[in-house]
Amino acid sequence: MTAIFFGCVVGFIAWFLVRYLAAGLFTVNQNERAVKTSFGRAERVGNATTLSDPIAASLSAEEKDRYIYPQVRVIPAGGPYFKWPWEKVHKVSVATQTMNLAMDPEDPTANNNGTILEAVTKDQLNTGLIGQIRWRVSERNLYAYLFGVKHPITHVMGYFISVLRERIANFEAPPAPKTPEEAAPHLGLATAAIGISINDLRKNLRDINDHMARECSQSEARYGVVLDASLITGIDPPPEVESALAAINTAYNQVSSDISLAQAAADQKIVQSKRAVEIETLKAEAEVQPLIALAEQLSELKRSGAGALDAYIRNVRLKLYSEAKNVILEANHE
16 A cells, blocks of 8 residues: 555656656747746836837837837747746747738738739729738837737738838829920920829839838837838739820830930030031131231331331332232323
8 A cells, every 4th residue: 555655656746747847848949039928927027118128219109108018038049948837938930031912811812812912093093012021020029929919910911001002092203303305395295104103103112112111110119020121023003004004105205215316406406506606706717817917017007107107008009019910090180
């Protein structure tokens, strides 16, 4: 009887050691971080909250009252670590992940099975967006990711898509400095083509991506998810709009080409006219210079004496008489 009792005690002790002590050891992988809870309450770092972290700087005053989370003790990669039976370990991957921006975590069949996200432009055109989102879990706000929101990535995707659709619906290309060609009154077709919002969106994809990165910088403080980048790679309007848009762009390119050729021809003619004026001006100056020099010489002779000018005139006449073949003089009939 004593042996049986002793065996039961030894068995219970062995079961307890295996069940609650050996099973309480755990490790954390390199791409993971962990938070330990005791009776459902996460281990806190004093009274620190996310409001004391720089990630909350972009939140408004109203948002700071709403999105205030305690700072929890994060277990880094490594181990082995130990937990008691009443404690639970929550592990999350902090590796950067990529997701199609059209993917709906709650309904995989939405948005054409997660392939194209539809949005309406400012001129009421329904267009499709293609791209990706890179995101990762924030180590600085694990409480929000684990306990603050039930499905944080769903919230982040919904927030991202709402901001993106609002941006698409109100997007206007930044005004470019006007050139003389753009200021010409005969560029109505070119201006119309430039004003089409799909053209604006396609030419300013980088600005849209930068805008989305700025607008979604609050996701770390709100949901514990960091959006590393949003890469919108394609904007495709419906087929019937695409053909009309291609025709308008072709017409615009043709008009722009004709305007450029006409402007080049006009510039060439202006240059030729300027050169012709310069040549004629130089010719006139060449004819005037000898006359000016002669006038200066005559003035100098006149100042040198009364007879000097008459002598000069007589010498010029004699030279002309010697070179002339016939001389006609006016007869004096007195």
